[in-house]
Amino acid sequence: MKDITTLLHAILKRCRQMIPLACCCWMGCDDSARGRFTVVATTSLIGDAVQNIVQEHAEVITLMGPGVDPHAYKATQQDVKHLLNADIVFYNGLHLEGKMADILHKLSKKRPVYAAGEAITPAQQLVDPNFSIGIDPHIWFDVCLWKQVVQYISDQLQAADPGAAAYYQENTAHYLQQLDELHQETVQAIQQIPAAQRVLITAHDAFGYFGRAYDMEVRGLQGISTVSECGLKDVTDLVKFIIQRKIKAIFLETSVPERPLQAVVEGCRKSGYQVAVGGYLYSDALGQAGTPEGTYHGMVQANVQTIVNALK
Numbered sequence: 001m002k003d004i005t006t007l008l009h010a011i012l013k014r015c016r017q018m019i020p021l022a023c024c025c026w027m028g029c030d031d032s033a034r035g036r037f038t039v040v041a042t043t044s045l046i047g048d049a050v051q052n053i054v055q056e057h058a059e060v061i062t063l064m065g066p067g068v069d070p071h072a073y074k075a076t077q078q079d080v081k082h083l084l085n086a087d088i089v090f091y092n093g094l095h096l097e098g099k100m101a102d103i104l105h106k107l108s109k110k111r112p113v114y115a116a117g118e119a120i121t122p123a124q125q126l127v128d129p130n131f132s133i134g135i136d137p138h139i140w141f142d143v144c145l146w147k148q149v150v151q152y153i154s155d156q157l158q159a160a161d162p163g164a165a166a167y168y169q170e171n172t173a174h175y176l177q178q179l180d181e182l183h184q185e186t187v188q189a190i191q192q193i194p195a196a197q198r199v200l201i202t203a204h205d206a207f208g209y210f211g212r213a214y215d216m217e218v219r220g221l222q223g224i225s226t227v228s229e230c231g232l233k234d235v236t237d238l239v240k241f242i243i244q245r246k247i248k249a250i251f252l253e254t255s256v257p258e259r260p261l262q263a264v265v266e267g268c269r270k271s272g273y274q275v276a277v278g279g280y281l282y283s284d285a286l287g288q289a290g291t292p293e294g295t296y297h298g299m300v301q302a303n304v305q306t307i308v309n310a311l312k
């Protein structure tokens with residue numbers, strides 16, 4: 001008798017395990033079918049902002065991983081599926097995701113789709129006449145502007161998922177405080193570099209907002225977007241500038257090929273000037289998940305440390 005009871009219990013337990021599985025497969029096994037609020041973000045930076053707000057409450061799907069260049073990124077079929085299944089979508093905007101503009105525009109007719117760039121005012125935008133829309137999209141490098149972006153994303157999430165609004169607001173307030181500290185830390189760290197050496201030379205012009213916020217002159221070899229190629233004249237002009245200004249180091253970027261900047265190092269060497277490679281900066285993508293650089297906070301700290309170590 002005891003054996004039959006045990007067997008019945010085992011069968012019932014097994015059924016209970018299988019019923020949700022059957023439902024899930026029948027409904028297509030996606031997150032929306034399970035009822036979990038699903039947020040899709042284009043870049044790893046936007047994904048990190050969302051993750052800090054929703055924590056474990058919602059599913060966050062980030063389309064572009066570490067080392068991926070958003071200027072050149074094209075949506076895959078899997079991305080399109082994720083976008084269509086999302087409850088809400090966030091992207092950077094200001095033409096950062098240049099090759100995804102069409103798909104995001106079409107999607108905005110079916111789903112709530114928000115651009116982080118909407119969080120900053122025209123007066124806060126950096127203008128660059130050489131870029132297609134004339135506005136620099138790399139807004140995350142001014143921590144104060146990024147705070148505005150975090151608040152903007154949080155407001156949209158609270159409206160779209162009202163049941164969790166209080167929780168999202170609490171997480172946002174806590175995270176904004178951490179970003180305040182990060183901003184102060186960055187201001188102080190950059191002051192360690194002698195004023196004449198406060199020049200940041202990188203592969204592409206991603207650091208304009210960083211330069212404005214933290215008092216550094218910024219030069220990129222390639223312009224605001226990586227899609228435009230740099231020419232020989234860009235290389236020779238930068239070589240001249242480095243030698244004239246006695247710049248100690250220039251910086252590679254994790255999401256941009258090294259070769260053009262190596263040509264600058266070589267050009268300096270041929271003219272008898274030794275410029276160091278100060279290391280890699282994270283520009284348009286975070287580092288590997290699970291490392292400090294895999295978060296916005298850790299990425300900014302790592303960049304600042306690399307810059308200060310090479311130029312001070």
Ligand SMILES: [Zn+2]
Pocket residue numbers: 071138204205206224225226283284
């Ligand atoms: Zn960029």
